[in-house]
Amino acid sequence: MSKPHPTIRRTFLGLSLLLLGAASSASAVTELEFYVGNKGIDTWKALFAAFEKQNPDIKVNLVVPPDFVAVLKTRIVKNKLPDIVAMGGDTNFKGFAEGGVFKDYAADPLLKSVKPIYIQQIQSIVGGKQVYGIPYTANTIGLIYNADKLKQLGLTPPKTYAQFIAALKKARAAGQTPLTLTLKDAWVTLPFMNAIAVNTVPATFAAQKNAGKATFKAAYSGVADKMLEIAGYAQNDPAGTSFADGTAAFARGGSVFYIQGDWALPDILAANPKIKLGMVPFPATNGANTVVSSVDLLLASAKDTRHPAEVDKLLKFLTSKANVTTYLRAVNAPSVQVGTVPTDPILSAMKAPYSSGKIAGAPFNLFPPGLNAETFFQAYLQDKNKAKLLDGLDKTWTDVVRRSN
């Protein structure tokens, strides 16, 4: 019998030692796993440090996974869902919630401080009475403008569609680029489309479409027309401009207007801290306009977590008024709490719709996951083929719904 080569023996010895080392890390403290996308990380850390100080027997492990959704899916496959997941109230959430992995908070007192409109959004995403996550922050879509440029042109922020088109025309006549549009990223067409559709398409569209009583052809024709008209005022080569490039270009004073949500503001200010910005409700119609405000972040917990009491404790802590305020101030996002309006001075024109309740969730969040409406709109703004856009959406919707049933 010959002996194995010494190198092999050494390698295996090393491996087994490592295995032993990895196995011996148990402790008496309850550890909670908290999954979050890459936003406001330092604030989460500070909040958890405060929580751990109050509850020395609980440790919160903050995990910022690369490729959030993919990792979450693998965790479901592994049957090891994190205790708490902080994610957007979007189509990805719809998929997970419908899969029945999250706890229902419909009867939970934690929801009392949340504006009903956001609770309804979470319900309508899944289409039932259940609330599979506690809304934590909201986002808001509007028309961002360069205040200095607007002043130079002798204009005030547009309130109606007619004023908006007139302002775009005036900017072009003055030799300015009226609008930055970043069509290289398909998702950019969604806030654009949502801002118009929320004002011109009935809120019941998705439900009616599923019942076979509505079509994109009939309902979205006006939305498509307006998008195309506005897009006509964009910079050269919008299809070759990504969100990052466009945001940087707008920050450098590249254009007067930018159609985006509040999430673009930190990026604009990072690229040019001196720029004077404003945001107004998107002037989609000539009447009073409704603002799109969706749940940007919600806290969902795994239905079969091993530490339900600790999870409740942490959620209670995070949703307390003081801690919500701390988080919102850090990420500069609008609140979902009852009786609040956006406090950022840039968003001062957005206060009125929030206090009067003229806000609504993004129509897109009710579309079936897998429809990929953004790619249809992206193609449409380039080939300008409205029939192809609306027929394509109608057909794909039916296909996607049939596939998932």
Added chain:
Amino acid sequence: MNEAGKRPSTLITVLLFLGALSILFPLYLAVVTALKTPQEVAASVFALPTSLRWENFSEAIRLTNFFTAFRTSAFVTVSVVLLTLLTNSLVAYAIARNQDKPLFRYLYYYFISALFIPFPIIMLPVVKQTSAWGMDNPVGLIFLYVVYGLSFNIFVYVGYIKSIPREIEEAALIDGATTWQTFWKIIFPLLSPMNATVGILTCLWAWNDFLLPLVIISDPEFATLPLVQYIFQGQFSTQYNLAFASYLMTLAPMVIVYLLAQRWIISGVTQGSVKG
């Protein structure tokens, strides 16, 4: 050494220059961006920074927890390369020298056929199985790399072993060597050109791979370097200055490996090309 009458062709020089440029230019962008402030990146991608911002590197180290990830990546890569060289060559040797037996011929085609199966198809079952067996950690990752490398490595090893004359082994057998000794003392050293090829490819693959660690590793403490790079990408935007600083630190070890192993790699390759 100059060959009379042969001057370097202008066309080839121009092509080489353009080829070099296509590598140097992105490298220039990476280095320059890594030393800028976010404002400078937004102002112009190509311009030189006004002052060198070395803090980008320390900030990137802090954000990615660089040294922990580096340790994991190094542990995984070194183990994978060693185990792959030692085990895959053994398997290939067994197959190459027994191809007259149906079982070994079948095994050869069985392993090769794995080359044609795309990873996403087996991804979810692998995730489920590794998790059930408690292998969702670096050790499980090493095991998977060694096994997944088999199909390609056997393909190259077997082809090469067939070209080694059997007479050498017969001579060893007459001198009283066991099969085990024949392999380690005679065949394995003769395989060095192939070992170099397999070693380099495996090293790059294990160091750079993103998807497998993403789905296998559960504990963020065990994240490898490619995984931690994601921290610079927000939902909609990327902090390019920090990201590039981090990318440079991540690719540096591979460059150093190449510089150190360069002589050995090239001599290994040329050794294989000259028969004698």
